[in-house]
Amino acid sequence: MAAAEPIIKMAKIEKSFPGVKALQQVDFELAAGEIHGLMGENGAGKSTLIKVLTGVYKADSGQIFLDGRPIRIKSPEHAQKIGISTVYQEVNLCPNLSVAENIFIGREPIKNGRIDWKKIKNEAETVLDKFDLKIDVDRKLSFYSVAVQQMVAIARALIISAKVIILDEPTASLDTDETNKLFEVMRQLKSEGIAIIYITHFLNNVYEITDRITILRNGELIDTCLTESLPRIELISKMIGKDLEQIKEMENYSKNIGENNKVLLKAEGLASKGNIEAFDLELKEGEVLGLAGLLGAGRTEMVELLFGLNKADQGRIIIDGKEVKLNSPKDAVDYKIALCPENRKEAGLIGNLSVRENIILALQVTRGWFRKLSQARQLEIAQKYIDLINIKTPDTEQLVKNLSGGNQQKVVLARWLAINPDLLILDEPTKGIDIGTKADIQKLVLELASGEGMSVVFISSEIEEVTRISQRVVVLCDRAKIAELTGSEINQKEIMYRIAGGEA
Amino acid sequence: MDSVKHKLIKFRNSKAFTPLLALIFLFIFNFFYIDGFFQIEIKDGRLFGYLIDILNRGAPLMIIAIGMTLVIATEGIDLSVGAVVAIAGAVAASLIGGEMQITPAGEIVYETVTTVPVAVLAALVVAAVFGMWNGFLVSSLKIPAIVATLILMVAGRGVAQLITKGQIITIYYEPYFVIGQGYLLGIPVAIFIVAAVLLIVGLLMRKTALGLFIESIGSNDVASRYIGIKEKQIKFIVYIFSAICAAIAGLIITSNVKAADANNAGLWMELDAILSVVMGGNSLQGGKFSIVSSVIGALVVQTLTTTVYAAGITPEVNLVIKGFVVLIIVILKSDIFKEKLNLLVQRGDRV
Ligand SMILES: Nc1ncnc2c1ncn2[C@@H]1O[C@H](COP(=O)(O)OP(=O)(O)OP(=O)(O)O)[C@@H](O)[C@H]1O
């Protein structure tokens, strides 16, 4: 396969941003009919390489060849025209348009001089069918969850007849089932001779689907290998350039058994019509509670009630023995509740503000607008978290929108850690985060719980991650709480069984 | 050496860069084409000259631009400021208006309905109420700002006319003239008013977290809500503030021309104000803002107007020239141009 003439060849690509060398002398080859994994830590330069290839950025130097001929790709539209179809990491869809419109926007089929709406609808349904996604394509996109939106973005890329398809972390918010469906589609495309670049932080996925892997570290090309001849251990050490013992060590931490801990927050018969059915919940100090369930099972809806983003129309919330009303996030923040949202671009990042400002914002809110944190204090706090969770940024003043996807996620997390909350709700906090840092974050969460007595609610589409750090797991299905697991019940099999509707 | 270069780069990327460049360019032009442009004389202990004139006449625009900056920073816009200028002027004038009477002894006396502070306060309060109206439409009813404030832009002039009963109210009461024509320590009072507004707002924005919250909302209002920032409240306040700035400008203008003209006071000023803010490098998409840059932007707009008049060009041409300047600024600020410029700079570095 590697012997065949590559469809795309990138040679000695260089790209710098102020203060960052994002790509240095990177070579990359993509052959027809291969699925090529692109791996590396957060900020390694993966997305930048893709953006150079698709004309979003202009390389400072280096050359790109398409079918052996040098080519200058001027813009993403140009890339699309020559057969390169891309799903970028920051999905850019129009939340106010319908699902079908989002799939076809910019290339609407025309019939008799008019947009052929019927065809749009039919084809949108057909392509979503491949993912077994039965949704109303006439509905506004914003009505659907992040995961569905992600699928729509993928569908949008697949519907163009392309020679090359690029997927930059498409599975970050998908669960196992959906990922498998995506893989089926990818295999199908591969058999048609289409080349696919696939970026992810999930090792399992890479080994399942890719033929070759290219590894970047700090903007440099480390290696390109055949997947089957690259042991996992080696892949990891190539990615992070650290020895493996450290990683292994990180994964072996013990959970604190929080049975006798004080109850911090209690929800009794809490419900919001159409979002989540009535549920009871107890959150204890020093305990990590995991929420498991499929997409749309109601995990996000559940925590939205606990953060005042949605009003409950039934039931009550009791904090420290007193009934409280949470009508807005501000109320929740005043009770020292923090929520790190699932959708980081829309609900998390303040893109045009600096890393420093993003990190101190929530803390500033708790102090009110009158007592401003001094510049020195702000710098100190920002620097503390940059070091603590390893945020890769040239300095504290870099605009957050210029960070890599995973590092943006870390900034949002840092913002909430900075207020030192009593209750920390994490909705997919490790989404798009590389394995080294992911282990760091999991460890940090456990430390916060056992060491500082923080109560943590942890949502993740990766069941394995949930089982690893939770002392209790609440399982949701069809927007209702269906089970609560403790102790030895917390394992992947049991959770899957419950989700599938089985009784104990 | 390196730090000097770093500072230069920082300055080049700062918001104040383009408007300052434009201002310097205009000054150089005027130096050659207008006699004595840089001369400042002292007559009767008062400063006179083109530069003082620009500052003095530009005062209303500078103040409105300050309010407009905050509105634009929240990703809003306030089209009603021109109308609020007229309303505030009408309120003040009708309260103070008074009459000129000649006593039997042949003395001329000015009678006023109320004292100056009362009239000023009334104008500010009325403006604040209209600001609340705008703020309510935008923050609570979620009407797009451009539409919400358009309502008052149109209806406001009608309100002003109702107050003046369709007449131009002439003001005879002399103490009121201090605002727009008075001098303090040889410097026009209006300039002090600008300085005071700039100082107060500047302190409020930078010494408290209000500025940060405004920028946060302007950059991403959904995420700001998730952080617990009271987005509605801040938007509401910002529109009130803009209206109060417009009212202060209205007071200066009525005091300056000794009359309140509901039809023409502050006409098209919203456009000049938006132009000033944009020229000041502030994005219409909200987010990071600089009120100082907006004030410099306002000075550019005012200098342009003064230049055109001083050079004896007809007012119609003034508009064309303004349009042309906007075009240049927009091109200078465009990403493509910046990229080209950076490329040039980089090449220069290598040589
Ligand atoms: N527009 C930009 N301006 C400045 N720096 C940037 C910009 N885009 C990327 N960078 C920097 O370039 C480096 C590489 O970023 P890139 O987004 O390619 O990383 P990545 O490998 O995709 O990481 P992740 O796994 O977190 O998505 C990072 O240090 C990032 O901060």
Ligand SMILES: [Mg+2]
């Ligand atoms: Mg990336």
